[in-house]
Amino acid sequence: MSFLTLILKNLFRQPVRTGLTVLGISIGITTVVALGVVTNSLKASAGELIKLGGSDFMAAQQGAADLSFSIVKEEDVRALGNEPDVERAEGILFHIARVGSNPFFFLGGRDAAAVQANPPNLIDGGIWGPGATNEIILGHRAADDQDLGVGDTIHIENIDFHVVGIYKTGVLYEDGGGYAPLPVVQGIARKTGVVTAAFITVKEGVDPEVVARRIEDDYPDLATITDVSEYGKVDQGVQMLEAANLAISILAVGIGAIGVMNTMVMSVFERTREIGVLRAVGWSGRRILRMIISESLILCMVAAFVGSALGVLATRAILLIDTISNLLEPRYEADIFIRALVVGVVVALAGAAYPAWRAARLVPMEALRYE
Amino acid sequence: MSERPVVQMREVVKTYEDGRVRALDGASLTIDAGEFVAVIGPSGCGKSTLLHLVAALDRPDAGTVIVNGEDLATERDLNKHRASEIGLVFQLDNLLPTLSASENVQVPMFETGLSARERREKAMRLLGMVGLTDRARNRPAELSGGERQRVAIARALANDPGILLMDEPTGRLDQATGKRVLDLVDALNKERGLTIVLVTHDNTVAGRAQRTIRMLDGRVVDGDSPGDGRVSTPHPAAATGAG
Numbered sequence: 012m013s014f015l016t017l018i019l020k021n022l023f024r025q026p027v028r029t030g031l032t033v034l035g036i037s038i039g040i041t042t043v044v045a046l047g048v049v050t051n052s053l054k055a056s057a058g059e060l061i062k063l064g065g066s067d068f069m070a071a072q073q074g075a076a077d078l079s080f081s082i083v084k085e086e087d088v089r090a091l092g093n094e095p096d097v098e099r100a101e102g103i104l105f106h107i108a109r110v111g112s113n114p115f116f117f118l119g120g121r122d123a124a125a126v127q128a129n130p131p132n133l134i135d136g137g138i139w140g141p142g143a144t145n146e147i148i149l150g151h152r153a154a155d156d157q158d159l160g161v162g163d164t165i166h167i168e169n170i171d172f173h174v175v176g177i178y179k180t181g182v183l184y185e186d187g188g189g190y191a192p193l194p195v196v197q198g199i200a201r202k203t204g205v206v207t208a209a210f211i212t213v214k215e216g217v218d219p220e221v222v223a224r225r226i227e228d229d230y231p232d233l234a235t236i237t238d239v240s241e242y243g244k245v246d247q248g249v250q251m252l253e254a255a256n257l258a259i260s261i262l263a264v265g266i267g268a269i270g271v272m273n274t275m276v277m278s279v280f281e282r283t284r285e286i287g288v289l290r291a292v293g294w295s296g297r298r299i300l301r302m303i304i305s306e307s308l309i310l311c312m313v314a315a316f317v318g319s320a321l322g323v324l325a326t327r328a329i330l331l332i333d334t335i336s337n338l339l340e341p342r343y344e345a346d347i348f349i350r351a352l353v354v355g356v357v358v359a360l361a362g363a364a365y366p367a368w369r370a371a372r373l374v375p376m377e378a379l380r381y382e
Numbered sequence: 383m384s385e386r387p388v389v390q391m392r393e394v395v396k397t398y399e400d401g402r403v404r405a406l407d408g409a410s411l412t413i414d415a416g417e418f419v420a421v422i423g424p425s426g427c428g429k430s431t432l433l434h435l436v437a438a439l440d441r442p443d444a445g446t447v448i449v450n451g452e453d454l455a456t457e458r459d460l461n462k463h464r465a466s467e468i469g470l471v472f473q474l475d476n477l478l479p480t481l482s483a484s485e486n487v488q489v490p491m492f493e494t495g496l497s498a499r500e501r502r503e504k505a506m507r508l509l510g511m512v513g514l515t516d517r518a519r520n521r522p523a524e525l526s527g528g529e530r531q532r533v534a535i536a537r538a539l540a541n542d543p544g545i546l547l548m549d550e551p552t553g554r555l556d557q558a559t560g561k562r563v564l565d566l567v568d569a570l571n572k573e574r575g576l577t578i579v580l581v582t583h584d585n586t587v588a589g590r591a592q593r594t595i596r597m598l599d600g601r602v603v604d605g606d607s608p609g610d611g612r613v614s615t616p617h618p619a620a621a622t623g624a625g
Contacts (some may be wrong), residue, residue, distance in 0.1 A: 012485045013498045020480045288476045291439055292490035292537065293465020375439045375464075379472070 018305045019352045025278070029310065031235045036358055038315035040351045043324025044341060045329075046259055047347035050252045055251060058239035059182040064101065064129050067219035068237040070226060071245040078246040079105055080112065081207050088209045089231065094226065096217040101125045102206030104196050107380035108167050110360040111157055115338055117150075117188025118167060120196025123318050128141065129130030131185065136161035136176030147172035150186035165189070169198050174213070208245075209233075252290045264357050267311070271362025275307055279366045286370050287378025296371035303370050307363030308356065315355030319348050386607075388545055388577050389413040389436055394445035396600075405431040408445070410426050411595035411601060414608045415544065418571040418578045423597035429581045430549055432597070436579065437470050437547050438463045442447040443588065457528055465493040469538030473550035477522040483533045484518040490540040508536040512566060528559035535566060539576075546570065548580040564590050581599035 022029050060078070063070040070091065072081035088102035104120035123141045128200045130138050131148070139146035147165060149157075154177050159165055163174045172191060180186060197203050211226075213219050223235035234244040279286070286299060323343060330336045389412065396406040405428045413419050419431045434440050435447050438460040447454045452465055457463060477486045487505035498506065509518050512532040522530050531551060538546055548567065553561030568590060570576045574585075580591060588594050596604040 012501065013483070014492065017485075017489075024480045026606050266424045270441070284476070285478055288472075288478070289489065290461075291437065291464060291470055293461055293541065294490075295461040295493070298492065376434055379439070379476075
């Protein structure tokens with residue numbers, strides 16, 4: 012019999028209690044994993060967004076609570092295009108519209124010349140020309156969702172757009188939306204003369220970071236985002252999710268630790284006499300401590316695995332909702348599962364600390380007298 | 383039989399409940415290696431306390447308890463002493479209910495550094511010695527009282543102790559089963575030279591020992607050293623508590 016076998020037998024002596032404890036901790040870890048997947052997915056989408064059209068970085072309104080609220084004047088975009096070391100600066104206006112059953116259709120307003128110069132990867136049709144008013148190119152996901160092709164019409168906020176092309180970029184927001192002429196989208200959004208952000212491409216051999224820092228110095232109203240870690244400058248949504256994730260992780264640890272402590276204290280109480288026997292046959296307090304903590308660790312590791320699996324299933328389930336699948340592409344990255352394991356280990360150690368300490372300090376004679 | 387003393391107690395005092403209960407009150411005795419000694423006396427005379435002090439389950443308040451040359455009153459690592467020097471059998475078998483007979487016997491071996499395979503093989507040898515090879519996979523609930531007590535004896539021998547301490551080992555067994563257990567204890571003493579200290583309030587059980595130590599009111603009143611030889615007549619006071 013190995014030490015592990017002994018520990019497993021101890022855990023299986025009360026299978027219902029062990030199972031319920033695992034379930035309780037798993038639910039906390041499921042929440043941590045699911046929220047982690049959502050946060051990472053949003054961060055990944057944000058990372059794609061800041062380099063739209065193959066640009067090096069994005070410039071948006073400093074301090075905007077949400078990127079969709081950002082306002083950048085077209086004249087500023089033109090000035091940015093004339094900055095030394097800047098190859099190209101394009102202003103794009105984002106507008107979220109309801110299209111069919113999708114309330115989060117991404118409608119981008121782009122200048123015709125800019126689209127002609129730097130088109131998305133077209134898989135069908137073409138691009139609208141200068142002076143176009145009701146023409147649109149659709150991402151392939153949006154086209155599939157709406158069952159539309161080149162030559163069809165799509166109705167967006169009282170305007171019937173003629174679909175002239177279908178593109179595929181691999182960027183979730185782009186592929187799930189479409190691009191229309193900038194003045195038309197400005198009209199729909201009632202944002203004449205402004206865009207949401209400027210997407211800047213630097214000249215070859217120039218460090219985008221240096222240009223971005225210089226733009227921030229020269230344009231106090233603008234914030235530049237070269238990496239997703241800076242996204243919080245113009246959008247607090249991801250930061251809020253990260254904060255919520257941390258808070259839920261702490262709550263999961265707290266609630267889980269109390270559950271584990273309850274289980275382990277009960278277990279130690281019930282086994283007081285047995286622990287006395289173990290001490291009487293020569294087991295050291297340290298070995299008793301190791302036994303109780305190992306039981307707790309195994310309990311929580313199982314919960315971490317079950318919780319992680321449930322978290323993955325939960326995110327797969329919510330993606331069955333079309334609205335969400337257009338906003339999120341789940342990212343099951345290692346850091347989420349490492350966090351789940353860390354939560355499990357912390358819960359195990361915090362929950363087992365007192366009962367293990369108590370068990371290790373039991374005086375053999377007193378434990379043997381325990382009824 | 384060797385004449386090397388393995389247990390020496392001198393003027394041992396042990397109190398409980400802040401000194402209100404004086405379980406041992408200056409008890410002294412000597413036990414040589416290879417002896418089979420019975421400790422007898424009425425309930426509350428301190429015989430179990432004496433056994434627990436030799437087993438290093440507790441420390442004396444005063445006096446010395448020397449086992450295999452080590453003073454347990456000052457010895458820091460009593461776990462090591464319990465794990466390697468002493469085998470302990472309780473009145474209740476105190477087997478772990480979720481473990482099989484073989485696994486119960488292996489429990490003390492975790493402190494010895496044996497591999498899982500070595501532990502398993504040794505447990506089977508010990509169960510064979512107590513005649514329970516075919517019950518190795520059974521849990522305590524599936525064993526009779528006598529079988530459970532024999533498993534407890536096998537467990538007590540797991541780490542090859544020199545001294546086997548038994549606290550009323552037949553107290554809850556019927557006469558026939560108790561006799562079989564005592565036959566086994568007798569054989570362990572004669573064939574393996576194991577020193578055996580058996581606490582009982584039963585004169586018949588005590589009669590199986592080579593020497594009887596009588597206790598009364600926390601003191602050893604008779605048979606305290608090997609030279610005293612076998613005492614066959616029960617002490618009047620001890621007889622009052624005899625079962």
